[in-house]
Amino acid sequence: MTAITFTDIPVSEIDLSDTGFRITSPCHDIEHLSASISQYGIMVAPRVVYGQNKYIVVSGFRRIEAARYAGLSRITCRVMPAEETLDAAMAAVTENAFSRELTPAELIRATALLLRFMDPESIARNATSIFNRPLNTGYINTLARIHAMPDSVFDLLDQGKISIKACKTLVSMDAETRTEFLHLFSLIKVSSGIQMEIIAWAKEICALEKISLATLIQQSPLGDSESDGSGVAGSGLGHRDMSALGKQFKAFLVQRRFPALTAAKKQAREHINALELDSGLQLAVPENFEGLVYIIQMEFKNVDEFKTRLNRLAELAKNHDFKSLVDRKV
Known part of the structure; x- marks a missing residue:
């Protein structure tokens, strides 16, 4: 077991610029x-290693940053020998993983950190005791490939704008397309499932129409003909709700990828609007017209209102628009 000593250290001797063991994202809100x-005071002493006349942080970056911000000149730290780099890397991961669930970005950073000292098979064998969860070698290799992507991916992961599953799909693409998708997801916020749909539909549209992803984005609601020349990022979308933009972009892709289905839904x-249904009646068509079962929801407060709704339903059977909607061929 690595020898650890509790030492009172001058804050000025702790090198916060060396982030080799850091797996958490930088946080500026330390007030x-x-x-x-x-x-x-500091409830849990930060962990550091000593070498080359300076202390390097293993865990507790925010605590040390906050202590420096508070004006403390010295703090007590747990000091590890500089040669125990593997133990330090494992400690950096376990101290976070066993206090809370690691975020996707932290999981990727932690895996990349351990791969500096261990092979994927060794990490997989010890994953439960290090990460507080099982990991297989295939997933570990995937996380390593994501770690090699541009740094912007970590900002998107931290903001919940992209998932590890989506990143796994992007790593197999060429660098230009991957960069465009990362840029796209910096503008919108959608669920992981919708991210996968957007990636698939956008790729299909670009292949069918022989256009670039950048062109497709520019033609979408995210584009701006009055852009300042810096691309979509400079189109003044910052004040708009990113979830709403995500829905708009998805609708744009559906219409572009499935024009016949979009026309049928319209x-x-x-037809439904032409029926002028009472507020107590709602008609739902089969999802994507892939079935023949329609649903009518009826609401009523008393028997008289129930009878009124039934009479209105009977009238629908004679309505031309209703027949045109229901009597179709699949």
Whole structure:
């Protein structure tokens, strides 16, 4: 077991610029933590390694940053020997993984850190005791490939704008397309499942129409003919709701990829609107017209209202728009 000593260290001797063991994302909001440290001190001592006349942080970056912000000149740290780099790497992961679930970005950073000292098979064998969860070698290799992507992917992961599953799909693409997809997901926010749909539909549209992803994005609701020349990022979308933009972009892709289905849905809506149904009746068509079962939802408050709804349903059977909608060939 690695020998650890508790040592009172000058904060000025701790090198925060060396982030070799850091797996958490940088956090600039340390005022509250700083105030807590000023009043109560540091509850859990940060872990550092000593070498080359300086201390390198293993875990506790935010605590040390907050202590420095609070004006503390010295703090107590757990000091590890500099030669124990593997133990330090494992400690950097376990101290976070066993206190809470690692975020996707942290999981990727942690895996890349351990791969500097261990092979994927060794990590997989010890994953439960290091990550507090099982990992197989295939997944570990996938995380390593994602780690090699541009740094912007970590910002998107931290913001919940892209999932590991989506990243796994992007790593197999050429660099230009991958960069465009990362840019796209920086503009919108959708669920992991919709991210996968967007990737698949966008690729299909670009292949069918022989256009680039950048062109497709520019033609979408995300594009802006008055862009300042910096691309979509400079189109003034920052003030708009990213979830709403995601829905708009998905709808754009569906219409572009499935024009016949989009036209059929539009026609169905027109037929339903023409029926002028009472507020207590709602008609739903089969999802994507892939079946023959329609659903009518009826609401009523009393028997008289129930009878009124039934009479209205009977009238529908004679309505031309209703027949056109329901009596179709699949």
